[in-house]
Amino acid sequence: MDQTVINILNGLSSGLLLFMLSSGLTLIFSMMGVLNFAHAGFYMLGAYVGYATSRIVGFWPALAVAPLVVGVLGAVFERACLRRVHRFGNVAELLVTFGLSYLILEAVQVVWGRAPVAFDPPALLAQPAFTLVQSAGTGLSLVFGHADAATCAHAACTTFPATRAFMMGIALLMLLALWLLLRHTRVGLVIQAALTHPEMAEALGHNVPRVFMLVFGAGCALAGLAGVIGGATFITEPAMAASVGSILFVVVVVGGTGSLVGAFVGSLLIGLLQTVPLTVDKSLVDAASALGWQVSPDGVAYPLMKLTLAQVAPILPYLLLVLVLIVRPRGLFGTRDD
């Protein structure tokens, strides 16, 4: 029971980290029609900039500085590059961001080297957020911080790291802030207007290109924020962009490009799909025999069917991607049907 709770929390926390990335990606996409290939690169940049600044001013200031730096870099890129190639159409824009992703990767390797850097969370986050105590007598209970040794002597104690709890908290705060901004402020109104009716918004006197630049910068800043937290929680190294990049597109496609709700649901779904199946050692053969249907080991499909869920876990998100593209190409919450 306690491990099931931990598993779901693990899944939710990695899903929420994905949300910090996918929300920016999907905002940018819905506004400019650009699938930003460099988005994961900005995530990595956030981690490295966070690492570099945290060595000078400590983790907490870095948590604010790194997203700002990455956001400004993103806005500058939009202003200097993306806006120029905009008139050549979507393919050109796509290629520019694709090129940028390589540029970021190489730049990071030149500056910080090819090996992982030691980016550790601060002492406050290095301890457990809470401890789950599973005892035979009293069942499941929760203790904040460390449980005392006496309790754990008679029960199974599992700690949940504070970095992950922090990750979840920040992502939820971000969701709330985004929702408030887009739904309840004037800026949000202009962004929404520029999203659906850019010409009309421009005719009304709003500087739409500037809105685009700000949204692009904000999306990159969110990715940078995710990078600082993700880099300190997991590992900061040059392959981190590539490993999160592919899964990010799965999230956006499954959730529906252009939908913030879709990005949220998609992120949680993929986060859970990445962690929970890893813990299930059951295969289709077991499922069949539970239903009273015996599978012969000589059957053609047997080698495939005997693979456990844990073994096939890494491909499940991609399987879902293909399924969604077949059944519902615009994604779960997608509004665009083109």
Next chain:
Amino acid sequence: MTFLKKPLALAAALALACLALHPGAASAQKGETVRIAWIDPLSGLMAPIGQNQLKSFQYIAELFNRSNLAGVKFEIVPFDNKVSPAESLTALKSAIDQNIRYVTQGDGSGSAGALVDAINKNNERNPGKEVLFMNYAAVDPDLTNSKCSYWHFRLDADTSMKMEALTTYIKDQKDIHKVYIIGQNYAHGVQVAKYAKADLARKRPDIQIVGEDLHPLAKVTDFAPYVAKIKASGADTVITGNWGSDLSLLVKAANEAGLDVRFFTYYANNAGTPTALGAGAAGRVYFVGYGHPNMGGQIGKLQADFKAKFNDDFYVADIYAEFQLLSEAMAKAKSTDPNKVAAALEGLRLKSYNGDIEMRKTDHQLQQDLWISVWQKTDAKNPYSVENTGYTFAPVAHYDAYVASTPTSCQMKRPA
């Protein structure tokens, strides 16, 4: 580059020949430069391991260049293989193109296997241009059994030998009842699981294997789901062949989740892992190997000097044995030709930092003593602070070479 080096080598050879006082001692190989292609990761998750090993190789080469039995000069030419077999082959190709006749590699039996195949083919097709492969860390037993090659020499103890030693130790630990096996999904991880199960069934049939997992090599950044699974299985002990980031991050996740089990590992001493172990893992993490950080003597001096120079640990000690074996074989063969050196290496015995070693002729597997040590605070007997953590690996068991030696099925094909 090749053109530049040759006159230099020639000049060095001439200079040394002039210096030689009695002509009888001057052998043909004296003063020659032996270039060794080092093919291992310098990028990606395993880069810290590779960087440490490359530094160690260059350091030991420099040491042997000051004086060695054969009177040759060693030069290390590094290639980054990104822990990929395909990239290793590309690296081998460019090494051969540069006329490099010695190859050394260690990180990953997948890459080692690919290199052995390619070197076999190269040596068959290009007589007189043979390449010799010194494997210092790839431990898949197949490399000295079904896939054994005359051109491949292994300096590390293989998976079966290390598991033999580990299970000999586990056998006497009466508080071990439930074991979980986790490994990387490639040759090495699969072999560790196989030998762990076979050896435990033989020595401690009462021990229950409560779970088994294989995960992708050098790709996983979040081990929390695996740790939750280990915890749920009720295991009291974990056996793992993981190395590099796959071990550091596993232990980190275990510490974070408060997983209080013993870890029996192959590579807890590898760069980066000791730092991840920290105080939380004291007394719980063991590793089996051909040495430990507190052996003292000559290797202890090298360790201290290495630390003073690079502020890093010299722990891949079999590199030292590699140069001992190579220079002694070259002196014996009176040549640096891999063809003759390979023949001289077979059955070669000498005294190394960890006692008497022998390059077994039948399969080219080095026979040497093994130690099991545990992660603990440094003390008077075990003073070496690993990665400046204040902790060290203290030996708990020492096995003579014969204890951990395993038989081979190798049918060595020797050149006619």
